[in-house]
Amino acid sequence: MAAPQPFKAHPDIERVLLDESQIKARVQELAREISRDYAGRCLTLVGILKGSVVFLGELMRQLSVDCTVDFMCLSSYEGGGSTGVVRVLLDLRENAEGRDILVVEDIVDTGLTLHYLLDNLRTRGPRSLEVCALLDKPDCRKTQVKAKYVGFRIPNQFVVGYGLDYNEKYRNLPYVAVLKAGAIGGK
Ligand code: IMP
Numbered sequence: 001m002a003a004p005q006p007f008k009a010h011p012d013i014e015r016v017l018l019d020e021s022q023i024k025a026r027v028q029e030l031a032r033e034i035s036r037d038y039a040g041r042c043l044t045l046v047g048i049l050k051g052s053v054v055f056l057g058e059l060m061r062q063l064s065v066d067c068t069v070d071f072m073c074l075s076s077y078e079g080g081g082s083t084g085v086v087r088v089l090l091d092l093r094e095n096a097e098g099r100d101i102l103v104v105e106d107i108v109d110t111g112l113t114l115h116y117l118l119d120n121l122r123t124r125g126p127r128s129l130e131v132c133a134l135l136d137k138p139d140c141r142k143t144q145v146k147a148k149y150v151g152f153r154i155p156n157q158f159v160v161g162y163g164l165d166y167n168e169k170y171r172n173l174p175y176v177a178v179l180k181a182g183a184i185g186g187k
Helices: 020-037 053-062 112-122
Strands: 013-018 042-049 066-076 086-090 100-108 128-136 149-153 176-179
Touching (some): 020 128, 042 112, 053 066, 053 100, 066 112, 086 112, 100 112, 112 128
Parallel strands (some): 042 100, 100 128, 128 149
Antiparallel strands (some): 013 176
């Protein structure tokens, strides 16, 4: 068997903020908490594309409650800053009425996307509506919105990996990291 290779981050990475084992352990804890809170119910996980896919995949594997999964894709228009104007690019396939909905997000930053999404989902009459976010940047909030389940609170820094992208790149990195300044602005 080949000897294990020393860890080597992607060359565009400045610093790893959360490594693979830290994330794995925290996702397990979140799954245990969620499974306890929803015991005996059937949970509808709503993954927000595309950033949540890695987190959602790992989280749902660890859940011990019954669950179904659905997806939404939202786009926010940002002409010189986040305006909070959000468009639904892909909607749920299932009816949300009477369901226990858990929105699964990669990160809550300004909170504007989540604020819009929760208002939108509330009109559909779910039995319950909560949010689970892998990352939270509380210092960036522009609106009052709160995730019940949060993996990690992080400072105001742009991060990539574990589903999060920069120009659609780096989603596949198994850790959450800060990019080198030189990698920002390039393609
Ligand atoms: P918000 O509406 O400002 O809370 O933005 C939420 C969305 O912006 C997230 O679901 C991400 O897709 C994206 N986003 C916010 N911060 C970051 C980051 O640090 N890295 C990558 N994407 C981010």
